[in-house]
Amino acid sequence: xxxxxxxxxxxxxxxxxxxxxxxxxxxxxxxxxxxxxxxxxxxxxxxxxxxxxxxxxxxxxxxxxxxxxxxxxxxxxxxxxxxxxxxxxxxxxxxxxxxxxxxxxxxxxxxxxxxxxxxxxxxxxxxxxxxxxxxxxxxxxxxxxxxxxxxxxxxxxxxxxxxxxxxxxxxxxxxxxxxxxxxxxxxxxxxxxxxxxxxxxxxxxxxxxxxxxxxxxxxxxxxxxxxxxxxxxxxxxxxxxxxxxxxxxxxxxxxxxxxxxxxxxxxxxxxxxx
Amino acid sequence: xxxxxxxxxxxxxxxxxxxxxxxxxxxxxxxxxxxxxxxxxxxxxxxxxxxxxxxxxxxxxxxxxxxxxxxxxxxxxxxxxxxxxxxxxxxxxxxxxxxxxxxxxxxxxx
Numbered sequence: 511x512x513x514x515x516x517x518x519x520x521x522x523x524x525x526x527x528x529x530x531x532x533x534x535x536x537x538x539x540x541x542x543x544x545x546x547x548x549x550x551x552x553x554x555x556x557x558x559x560x561x562x563x564x565x566x567x568x569x570x571x572x573x574x575x576x577x578x579x580x581x582x583x584x585x586x587x588x589x590x591x592x593x594x595x596x597x598x599x600x601x602x603x604x605x606x607x608x609x610x611x612x613x614x615x616x617x618x619x620x621x622x623x624x625x626x627x628x629x630x631x632x633x634x635x636x637x638x639x640x641x642x643x644x645x646x647x648x649x650x651x652x653x654x655x656x657x658x659x660x661x662x663x664x665x666x667x668x669x670x671x672x673x674x675x676x677x678x679x680x681x682x683x684x685x686x687x688x689x690x691x692x693x694x695x696x697x698x699x700x701x702x703x704x705x706x707x708x709x710x711x712x713x714x715x716x717x718x719x720x721x722x723x724x725x726x727x728x729x730x731x732x733x734x735x736x737x738x739x740x741x742x743x744x745x746x747x748x749x750x751x752x753x754x755x756x757x758x759x760x761x762x763x764x765x766x767x768x769x770x771x772x773x774x775x776x777x778x779x780x781x782x783x784x
Numbered sequence: 785x786x787x788x789x790x791x792x793x794x795x796x797x798x799x800x801x802x803x804x805x806x807x808x809x810x811x812x813x814x815x816x817x818x819x820x821x822x823x824x825x826x827x828x829x830x831x832x833x834x835x836x837x838x839x840x841x842x843x844x845x846x847x848x849x850x851x852x853x854x855x856x857x858x859x860x861x862x863x864x865x866x867x868x869x870x871x872x873x874x875x876x877x878x879x880x881x882x883x884x885x886x887x888x889x890x891x892x893x894x
Contacts, residue, residue: 534892541893686838688888693841693873695880699891752840760838 531670531680531770538771542719546707554720555778561707561714569782578655578728578780581735585656588649593638599653602634611661611777615766616668617676624679624762628654628737632757645756646740651726655735658725658779666723666777668770683767686760687718692751701745713784722769724781735780738765816860823864824851827871834874839881844873 529537539551549560559566589607592598600606604613614627625633631653632642643650670676690697699718701710706717725738732740739756742764746753754761827848834840851866 529892529894537893684892685888688891689884690880690888691839691877691884693843697888697891703891703893747842750842752842752845754838 531677534684535771535773538719541703542706542717546717551719552775554717555723555772555775557716557720557724557781557783558714560717560720565714565784572782576728577730577782578726578735581652581655581726581728581780582659584649585652585654585659588653589656593635593640595638597638599631599634602630602637607657608660609664611658611779612664612667615762615769617671617673617679617766619671619673619676622675623759624766626739626757626762626765627657628739629757629762631657645737646743647732647734647736651735651737654737655726655780658777661777662779664777666769666773666775668766668773670770679763680767680770682760683763683765686764687767692746692749694749696749698745718768718771720772720775722765722772723775723777724779726780728780728782730782730784813858813860816864817855820851820855820860820864820867823867823871824848824855827867827874830871830874830878834877834881837878837881839877839884841873841877844870844877847873 542549542551542554553560556566556569559569589599600608604610611627614630615624617623618625628645628650631650632645636642643653670680687698690700701715702718702721705715708715722738725741726735727738727741728735729741737756739761742761743753743756831840831844831848847866847870851863851870854860854866855863
């Protein structure tokens, strides 16, 4: 009897120590609502432009002829080009691949892993006898940009299935986000929660909330459109941590967690950033 | 005749001294190379543990690559020093990994 009581107490303690994804998301929103009481949380989808008025003005001017526009056009052409077997991307996605970006990433219970939009695009290719594209920029990023463009305004609709493996993937992404690493011993959280809204050299650091709404992104620094995993790698390098491979399981799980934190926010990708 | 013998003795002594010096040098090189091999092996082994914990500094691979270049050039002193520095970085990264096992939760909003 004593053993049963101890086991029950441990179970209760464990359950109370680890919050559910939804509790995490609500706690994060509360954190930023307290941190920036005068700001509408949905504005955080604009990253640093939600904070820096001057930069925002320039950015809005740029939006008249956005640098990612070419990628959208290229992406549309590539998306509609049939594979050698006569099939195409539209055959691999729900609703012909139009307006579905908000459903990614998701946990595929059959495969037992997180599937991102870029991963799904390349899987579609290889399943149809085509070669996989490079993960971080170029044609894959362009197709992703087009698919994001057709989904603008849709709210992120991530669902974590009732599957312990899905929850484990979420927890793995969460742990990665909050873990300090690299020679500088920085966690993602140090910049994008603790120091969000503050200047890091000439740039204002964006908030974790809204970080997953606008990918892929044309960064002036890159001179091209790139994927979220390209940015993950860059963040790692900036803290002098060895970056992982784009679309590695760990990065996909990080994206899974990060996107869930922005659940119910509107998609506004592709976007441009400095 | 005496002069020739003296010259022979002098030349023999010089040659012996040279050989001893070359032998000593090659012994030192072998010892330095062995020291480097040990340092490299230790760093690489620790690096594998850090890789498994996803806690590797971006600077460590560079140090190890530089160490290999120095070793190929025969500079085992520099090569050992670089391999040891890489090992120290891995040690620090592993210390972070150990601490962060539980500490990462401190930043999660409650």
